Amino acid sequence: xxxxxxxxxxxxxxxxxxxxxxxxxxxxxxxxxxxxxxxxxxxxxxxxxxxxxxxxxxxxxxxxxxxxxxxxxxxxxxxxxxxxxxxxxxxxxxxxxxxxxxxxxxxxxxxxxxxxxxxxxxxxxxxxxxxxxxxxxxxxxxxxxxxxxxxxxxxxxxxxxxxxxxxxxxxxxxxxxxxxxxxxxxxxxxxxxxxxxxxxxxxxxxxxxxxxxxxxxxxxxxxxxxxxxxxxxxxxxxxxxxxxxxxxxxxxxxxxxxxxxxxxxxxxxxxxxxxxxxxxxxxxxxxxxxxxxxxxxxxxxxxxxxxxxxxxxxxxxxxxxxxxxxxxxxxxxxxxxxxxxxxxxxxxxxxxxxxxxxxxxxxxxxxxxxxxxxxxxxxxxxxxxxxxxxxxxxxxxxxxxxxxxxxxxxxxxxxxxxxxxxxxxxxxxxxxxxxxxxxxxxxxxxxxxxxxxxxxxxxxxxxxxxxxxxxxxxxxxxxxxxxxxxxxxxxxxxxxxxxxxx
Amino acid sequence: xxxxxxxxxxxxxxxxxxxxxxxxxxxxxxxxxxxxxxxxxxxxxxxxxxxxxxxxxxxxxxxxxxxxxxxxxxxxxxxxxxxxxxxxxxxxxxxxxxxxxxxxxxxxxxxxxxxxxxxxxxxxxxxxxxxxxxxxxxxxxxxxxxxxxxxxxxxxxxxxxxxxxxxxxxxxxxxxxxxxxxxxxxxxxxxxxxxxxxxxxxxxxxxxxxxxxxxxxxxxxxxxxxxxxxxxxxxxxxxxxxxxxxxxxxxxxxxxxxxxxxxxxxxxxxxxxxxxxxxxxxxxxxxxxxxxxxxxxxxxxxxxxxxxxxxxxxxxxxxxxxxxxxxxxxxxxxxxxxxxxxxxxxxxxxxxx
Numbered sequence: 119x120x121x122x123x124x125x126x127x128x129x130x131x132x133x134x135x136x137x138x139x140x141x142x143x144x145x146x147x148x149x150x151x152x153x154x155x156x157x158x159x160x161x162x163x164x165x166x167x168x169x170x171x172x173x174x175x176x177x178x179x180x181x182x183x184x185x186x187x188x189x190x191x192x193x194x195x196x197x198x199x200x201x202x203x204x205x206x207x208x209x210x211x212x213x214x215x216x217x218x219x220x221x222x223x224x225x226x227x228x229x230x231x232x233x234x235x236x237x238x239x240x241x242x243x244x245x246x247x248x249x250x251x252x253x254x255x256x257x258x259x260x261x262x263x264x265x266x267x268x269x270x271x272x273x274x275x276x277x278x279x280x281x282x283x284x285x286x287x288x289x290x291x292x293x294x295x296x297x298x299x300x301x302x303x304x305x306x307x308x309x310x311x312x313x314x315x316x317x318x319x320x321x322x323x324x325x326x327x328x329x330x331x332x333x334x335x336x337x338x339x340x341x342x343x344x345x346x347x348x349x350x351x352x353x354x355x356x357x358x359x360x361x362x363x364x365x366x367x368x369x370x371x372x373x374x375x376x377x378x379x380x381x382x383x384x385x386x387x388x389x390x391x392x393x394x395x396x397x398x399x400x401x402x403x404x405x406x407x408x409x410x411x412x413x414x415x416x417x418x419x420x421x422x423x424x425x426x427x428x429x430x431x432x433x434x435x436x437x438x439x440x441x442x443x444x445x446x447x448x449x450x451x452x453x454x455x456x457x458x459x460x461x462x463x464x465x466x467x468x469x470x471x472x473x474x475x476x477x478x479x480x481x482x483x484x485x486x487x488x489x490x491x492x493x494x495x496x497x498x499x500x501x502x503x504x505x506x507x508x509x510x511x512x513x514x515x516x517x518x519x520x521x522x523x524x525x526x527x528x529x530x531x532x533x534x535x536x537x538x539x540x541x542x543x544x545x546x547x548x549x550x551x552x553x554x555x556x557x558x559x560x561x562x563x564x565x566x567x568x569x570x571x572x573x574x575x576x577x578x579x580x581x582x583x584x585x586x587x588x589x590x591x592x593x594x595x596x597x598x599x600x601x602x603x604x605x606x607x608x609x610x611x612x613x614x615x616x617x618x619x620x
Numbered sequence: 621x622x623x624x625x626x627x628x629x630x631x632x633x634x635x636x637x638x639x640x641x642x643x644x645x646x647x648x649x650x651x652x653x654x655x656x657x658x659x660x661x662x663x664x665x666x667x668x669x670x671x672x673x674x675x676x677x678x679x680x681x682x683x684x685x686x687x688x689x690x691x692x693x694x695x696x697x698x699x700x701x702x703x704x705x706x707x708x709x710x711x712x713x714x715x716x717x718x719x720x721x722x723x724x725x726x727x728x729x730x731x732x733x734x735x736x737x738x739x740x741x742x743x744x745x746x747x748x749x750x751x752x753x754x755x756x757x758x759x760x761x762x763x764x765x766x767x768x769x770x771x772x773x774x775x776x777x778x779x780x781x782x783x784x785x786x787x788x789x790x791x792x793x794x795x796x797x798x799x800x801x802x803x804x805x806x807x808x809x810x811x812x813x814x815x816x817x818x819x820x821x822x823x824x825x826x827x828x829x830x831x832x833x834x835x836x837x838x839x840x841x842x843x844x845x846x847x848x849x850x851x852x853x854x855x856x857x858x859x860x861x862x863x864x865x866x867x868x869x870x871x872x873x874x875x876x877x878x879x880x881x882x883x884x885x886x887x888x889x890x891x892x893x894x895x896x897x898x899x900x901x902x903x904x905x906x907x908x909x910x911x912x913x914x915x916x917x918x919x920x921x922x923x924x925x926x927x928x929x930x931x932x933x934x935x936x937x938x939x940x941x942x943x944x945x946x947x948x949x950x951x952x953x954x955x956x957x958x959x960x961x962x963x964x965x966x967x968x969x970x971x972x973x
Contacts, residue, residue, distance in 0.1 A: 239811050240887040263815065284761050295759065297768070298736050313946040318885035319926040320729060320904045323941040324951055324970060325776075326722070329735055329768035333761045350817045377676040379699060379789035419817060421839030478757040480677050510758040550759035558762070565762055569749040576957035577764045580950050593763065 135221070139178050142201055142223065146181055149191040154229075156180035165224050168209040168216040169271075172473075172527065173556055177204070177218030182226045186306070186342040189225070193340060194310030196223055196586060204588050205336045207248060207279030210271040212474055213555030215282065215335045215591055222589075227278050230342065233257050240318065241348045242301060247278025247341045251285075254346060263348040266293035269551070270459055278341045284333030286551040288384040288458070289415075291509035293349070295551070297332040302345035305331075308582040313339060330577060335553050336588040338581035352417035355383065356446075357454045358430045360439035361408030365389055366485030368410035371437035372508045373481055375414060378433045380426060384415040385509030386458050389488065392503040392516075393457065396464040402457035405441055412439075412508065413454055461505045462516065469501075469518035473530045477541030478550035481511045490540055491515055498533040500526070512550035513541070539564050539604070554592045562592075563599035567606045571596070624667045628779065629748040631662055632963075636746040639961045644775040646685065646717030649709050652932065653721060654774050655939055657968035664716055664779055671782065672756070675700055679739060679756050681784040684716025691715055695787055703731040703788040708867050719783050722772025725866040726822040726833070729814075729886070729901035731788070734771055741767035742782035746959050756784045775965040776973060777958040791821065791835035796858035797850030799830045803890045803899070806830040810902040811887050818844050824865060825899040826872070833862060865900070872898045876909035878933035880917050884926035891920055907931070918942075938971055 131139075143157050156162060157179050167174045178201070183189045196203045202222030209216055218224045231248035238261035243254050251272040255264040268287035269275055275285070281303060284296045293299070302316035316328035331338055362368035368387055375382060388396075388411055393404040404411055412434065416426040431442055445451035457464075465472040479487055488504060495502050503516040517533050519526040538548040538561040548554070548561040562571070574593045578585065594602075621629075635642050641659030668685030675698040682691060689712045695701050705725030706718040719741070724733045740754030743766070754760055754767035770780050801809060806825040813820050819836035832850065834841050845852070853861065864870055873879070876896070884891075886903035895910035910917060914930060914937050921928035927941035943951065948970070955962070955973045967973065 237887070238815065240885050241811075241815055242885075261815070284765070286759055291758065294732070294736065297765070298732060307946055311946050313950075314944065315947070317925065317927070319883040320886075320901060321733065321772075321883050323927055323929065324943045324947060325954065326735055326769055326772050327947065327950060329771075330765050333765055338764075350815055353817050373676045376678060376789075379792070381789065418819075418837070419840045419843055421843050422819070422837040425837050425839050478755075478759050480674075480679075480757060482674070482677060507759070512757075512759045545755065546757050547755050547760040547762045549762050550757070551761055553761050554763070562762060567751075569745065570751050570753065570763070573743075573745070573751055573753075573766060573958070574763050577766065577769075577954065580953035580957055583953070 135178070138221065142199060143179055145195045145199060146179065146192060146223070149195060150181060150183060150188055154182045154184065154188070156182070165206065165209075165218060165226070168206070168211045168214060170212055170214040170217075170555065170557055173214045173217050175218045175220055177224035178220070178222055180224045180226060182229050184229045186230070189227070189230070189340060189342055190306045190310045190312065192223065192225060193306050193308060197309055197584065200584065200586070202586050202589050203340075205278070205282070205340050207276030207282070208250070208274045210275040211279060211283060211553060211555065212476070213549070213553040213557040215553050215555035215588070217556050219589065225340065227276070227341070234343070236261065238263065242318065243346045243348055245277050245344055245346060247276060247281070247344065249277050251275050251277060251280055258348045262351050264351050265346050266299055266349055267296050270462065277344050277346070281332055281341050281344055282334065282336045283551065283553045286507070286510070286512070288386060288507060290507070291385055292381050292383045297329060299347045300328070300332060300344060301347055303328060303331055303341055304343035305339040305341045307339055308584060308587055316345070318345065333553070335555065335592040337578050337592055338587065340587070352383075354420045354423045355415055355417040355451060356423050356427050356444060357451050358414045358416070358427055358434065359443050359454050360412045360414070360434040361405040361441040362410050362412070362438065363408065363440055365410045365488045367438045368412050369481070369484030369488075369508070371412055371434050371439060372484065374433050374437040375430065376481070376509070378429065380429060380433070382414045382430070382509060383417040384413065385507075386413045387411070387484075387506040387508035388458060388461065389504040391501065392461055392505050395468050395503055396457040396460055399464045399467060400456045400460050402453050404457055408440065413458060458505065461503065465503055465516040465518060470520045470522065471518070471527075473517040473519060473534055474552075475513065475515045475517065475534050475537050476549045476552040477538050477546055478510065478512045479541050479544050479546035481508070483544045484508065484511070487513065487540060487544070491537060494533055494536055498529045500529055500533055502533070507550070510550065511546065535561060556591055559594040559598060560602045560604070562594045563602050564604055564606060568596055568599065571599070625750075625781070628662070628664070628667060628744060632744055632746060632779070633748040635660070635963045636961055639963065641963050641966045644720070644779050644965055646714035647687070647711055649711040649713045650717060650721050654968040655971055657965050659963070659966060662779070665714060667781065668714070670694060678758070678787050679784055680787050681756060681782060682715050683782050684714060684780050686715045687712045688715055688718055699790045700787045701790050702737065702785065703727055704734045704737055705866050706734060715783060716780050719771050720773060720775050720780055726824065726862055726900055729823070729904055730821050735768045737786045738767050738771045738783060739786055740784035741770050741780050743770060743777065744779045744781050746778065746961070746963065750781065754784065758786065774969045776955060776969045778964050793836065793838045793841055794821070794855070794858070795834045795841045795845060796853040796861070797832045797834070797845065797848060798853060799832070799850045800828060801825070801830045802828065803897075806899065807887070807890065807903045813848075814886070814902050818847070822862065823900070823902050826870070831861070833858070870898060872896055872907055872909060876933065878909065878911050879931045880908040880910055881929040881931045882906045882908060882921050882926055883929070884921065884924050888924045888926065891924060893917065893920055940969070943970065
């Protein structure tokens with residue numbers, strides 16, 4: 119993950135902080151066993167950041183409850199004392215969503231890690247929030263079922279975190295995001311009351327509070343249990359890999375696949391800088407002379423896959439693919455994917471630090487955005503690798519920088535913001551799957567008007583009237599947007615008139 | 621600003637200031653749906669038209685008053701469709717009404733619900749604000765997912781002015797198979813099939829006959845048919861049968877005095893409920909023509925881990941399954957924040973809100 123940047127503010131205890139810590143610790147000590155409460159500086163340090171290590175903050179205390187009733191008790195105490203509370207899963211998030219609050223409790227849900235039930239007939243898994251994403255599919259495997267969303271951190275990231283971020287993965291074009299694969303959430307309100315949203319059935323009366331909870335970044339409630347949808351494992355999967363001489367043409371290849379009525383299980387793209395970075399590392403067999411490569415996965419029954427692979431090959435060839443190879447064994451399929459899945463660590467090998475962006479754009483703008491990013495590399499004097507969930511139009515430019523060199527982190531941040539503003543101006547969004555957290559608060563001011571942000575705060579207040587759950591994240595205040603000074607981009611008024619319109 | 625929109629804004633702002641309730645109206649095909657609702661009608665059909673549709677982006681954006689038929693004609697020409705199969709109930713609904721009601725057709729259990737295909741929405745706020753949520757891209761986690769909250773909101777948070785929907789390619793081929801099965805055997809088969817890598821796209825059971833629809837690549841359909849057996853239905857007859865079911869012209873939806881819609885976990889065993897029944901969504905949706913008291917139907921549904929909606933008939937009590945206290949509290953607070961004077965579809969989703 120991204121390494122530390124220099125501007126890390128460390129909280130130094132004042133007398134007031136120490137007194138408050140003592141007061142809250144006393145209250146929580148009555149509710150939790152001694153090993154469920156951390157208060158010493160060296161115990162708190164591992165919790166001071168998540169996957170976005172450029173932002174660090176020590177919490178007042180860390181609570182590690184083991185049961186739902188302990189979670190509710192902590193919430194009730196925080197509510198009574200007016201203490202902010204930040205929930206945390208595995209801490210793999212990339213937007214600082216689990217960054218602690220200086221005056222708050224960091225509530226780790228890592229110990230609520232039990233798979234409560236797998237129902238192979240109803241095809242559901244009932245799990246606690248600290249269960250790792252991959253552990254669900256492993257537990258469902260004996261029934262030939264799996265849990266579809268597969269964020270690249272799936273080995274470590276937790277279901278609670280996936281709910282908070284509405285996580286995606288490489289297969290969401292066909293199988294959907296977390297919101298499409300969660301049937302119910304049970305959680306604890308800010309008042310410490312149990313609330314159940316959704317259920318084992320396919321719809322529930324009233325407003326769809328389940329949908330708005332998914333991706334709410336811990337601002338609305340604390341999740342204590344999740345009912346997940348499991349789906350049958352496809353009989354077979356194969357990957358078609360195509361090389362292109364020009365990134366725009368690879369983008370056209372993506373469009374051509376969709377236009378042909380094919381929804382591949384995964385559709386990913388890497389530019390030359392990205393393949394060059396990963397190839398020495400994983401030896402995936404990528405065509406290093408290609409300007410970009412596309413990976414398209416087909417899954418389903420054996421006959422269906424055979425048919426779709428032929429169709430994919432012919433569409434890609436017609437779109438101008440220079441070379442095409444098809445995986446002929448499971449080992450080869452995994453090798454094709456290995457480079458894509460290792461793009462982040464490869465960036466970490468190339469450069470002391472990297473900054474991962476997460477904008478989404480209409481697919482047709484892929485080529486133009488890549489060319490614009492190339493120009494920005496010159497402007498900011500930093501290199502950028504590009505990997506995309508191309509089927510979803512979700513970009514992950516990885517900006518390389520060295521935090522120890524004066525001014526590079528600031529340049530990387532500005533580079534990133536300019537990419538995101540370009541995404542918004544093209545009708546896209548500043549975050550496709552990593553969340554806003556603290557990282558993209560400024561960019562939110564560009565995407566949403568003051569009235570829209572006010573509506574988000576209205577939703578927050580309906581769930582959390584005192585505003586204690588993960589305060590200061592996800593939605594920018596009016597004051598912050600005014601300070602940032604960049605205007606909300608109104609649809610249809612492009613701030614980059616030099617770019618071709620689509 | 622466009623005159624049709626300016627007119628709507630003025631009407632809403634005036635109603636808000638005068639604290640005069642409004643009843644949001646589309647084509648009126650679902651006037652029967654929801655709790656009774658009073659107020660001056662606000663006609664949304666004038667704000668219409670498809671704003672953007674690019675087949676290769678899989679996204680269509682339309683104004684609320686656009687007739688569903690217009691959208692479906694456009695999509696069909698590009699071999700695409702709305703995969704949640706919105707049920708047109710006795711007429712041609714507007715797309716705003718389709719999303720505000722949030723109802724889905726036979727394909728729901730396998731393709732997803734209306735809300736799963738909502739990518740973005742524009743809301744007209746009480747103060748005349750035109751608020752954009754979500755967007756026109758497949759993946760978007762910026763801000764709370766208000767556009768999905770609006771899906772199924774029955775207008776209680778305000779009129780949906782515009783929606784962006786994910787559209788899907790039409791399946792290359794479809795095949796419908798029939799099986800003579802008891803209710804118990806059909807429920808077991810539906811759940812078993814859904815757990816296997818089969819191209820199932822819809823299931824239904826009625827009167828001793830289970831109907832199964834497969835959608836996908838011709839080779840996958842051939843393989844599935846060999847595996848499953850069953851009696852194939854002619855394509856034209858099959859298409860007509862599913863269309864009837866989707867638009868609720870099936871016999872059960874005829875003039876029965878009281879019709880219940882039960883939403884249950886799909887694996888729930890046959891319920892101890894008297895009356896004619898129709899099962900959809902692999903067992904997760906069960907329609908009952910039952911004249912039992914509402915409290916009894918609700919008790920049975922709740923005990924099975926589901927809920928019961930009084931779809932038609934009956935007079936007393938609420939149509940929707942009651943909300944539990946913490947959920948109701950959040951509904952009340954949302955309504956207070958979005959519509960403090962209660963002018964939008966008062967009572968339509970929840971009594972008193």
